[in-house]
Amino acid sequence: MRHLTKLVTVALAALLTFGSAYSASADKLKVGFIYIGPPGDHGWTYAHDQGRLMVENMLGDHVETTFVEGVPEGPDSERAIAKLAETGHKLIFTTSFGYMEPTLKVGKRFPDVHFEHATGYQRIDNVSTYSARFYEGRYVQGVIAGKVSKSGVIGYIASFPIPEVVRGINAFMLGAQSVNPNMKVKVVWVYTWFDPPKEADAAKVLMDQGADIITQHTDSTAALRPPPNAASMLLARLRT
Template sequence: MTNFTRRNILKTAGAAATLPLLGTMARGTAPLKVAFVYLGPIGDHGWTYAHEQGRQAAIAQYGDAIETTIVENVAEGPDSERVIRNLAEQGNELIFTTSFGYMNPTLKVAKRYKNVKFEHASGYKQSKNVASYNARYYQGRAVCGTIAGHMSETGVAGYIASFPIPEVVQGINAFTLAARKVNPDFQTRVLWVSSWYDPAKEADAAKALFDQGADIIAQHTDSPAALQAAEQRGLMAFGQSWDMSSFAPTAHLTAIQNNWGIYYVDRIAKVLAGNWSTGSTWWGMKEGAVEMSPFNDRIPAEVQAAAIATRDNIIDGSVPAFAGPISDNTGTERLAAGGALDDGALNGIDWYVEGVSA
């Protein structure tokens, strides 16, 4: 593996430019060059860390058959376009760009490098050589909701959320639906912090929620600050993206883990076999792309069993995360009993289920 910093990438860009398209020639025995563009540092213990684990899984699978390159800390926007272009220029044949804000830069670079295959995480646009992929985090939220319904003594959860986009709204709703199946009076108080990452604000948000009756916190922001606040108060919280239990050994009940490795291994196999094609992939717990990190021992066995049942029911499809009847928080029925929200409805979701105050 070569760990390039942005600076080194720029330095080598000149040299690489003199070897145009070398990497896209017939492979022969040369390893497949795969690159990953990361938003944060690998050590963020969240989003980027999870992608890095995915890359490690791919290396474990293919060994010398692939040669991977990573670039960390790539800001979204123009900076990322330069990084992606340089990676394409260096002969990488498959490039994973792992943040929403890389969507347009990825498409732009892909137009120029038609022989390079691109994979963009969490976006909604595709092209001939740009596929997109995301994971059904909301399925993991449902498992958290089941646990919260059992474990919360006040029946009130705090939910620290970034921005009201469908991905976040799905999570809030799935969490609340599952919790209310256990405790019909369960309430979820959503606190928008208008940021993916502001540790001090996330910690203060957790305090504000705890001070007003919540005893358990779920979050859709990236830092472990809220978990630390829960640990200090002796209360409970769920981790985000990866196991964050080292920050809050007692408070951390479980976390939703994004298991990208399973997708990376599959896509690399397709490139190696020469049958890669574009498309949009939305894998969940069934495929293993979303997993729960180990349950905290403080969760009683029967609650763990209930959480596992929620997971298994989602996996075999018997009780989807969004199974009817569903009413929204104004009392209007959104889905009758027996139905389930389809992907189209989920991707456009802009309302909250009963029990959510947002």
């Protein structure tokens, strides 16, 4: 989470300092955030929202921030992004991979607005991307899991088969296998970032397959709530 708050703060501070989308005559810079889930998820969206709050705290009257939560990825998100641009937001953070194409489309319609897209790879003049080397942390987490696991089976709740998630799985597995070459990592794809019932079901499936440690690349805390008969289970939530 520290990476994300730093990224958001640095991007905003640079914009205010060098002023490509902000002028000294403006009363405030309006900054918008598009969230995939609720700020209270204690995961990815929570980390972004902590960055937003930090920006407000650091920059005070220079900024006015707005967030829109629970915006599904895909074409429908274009409307939410465009609405922020239409209402005077000059810097917009689109905080999930699936917002990439909609962000590019809105960016072309609003060349005077600057967009920051999380974990994407396509850019245009007013659309930038940001990320962090999350896979490095996942390798370390894999090492820890490899040392702790008694069954030799680790469960991994994965969201979507995109590069960021696949890198995380590979790094985690390599870390675990650096401790125990025979360690097995079982993956369940839930095809969502935030769906507590699905995440809880995935955790149960992995427990039934012998996993005594479960990690996740999703956003809710549902997988941390094991059933009563799994009291000895170690559930590690390693999303951000």
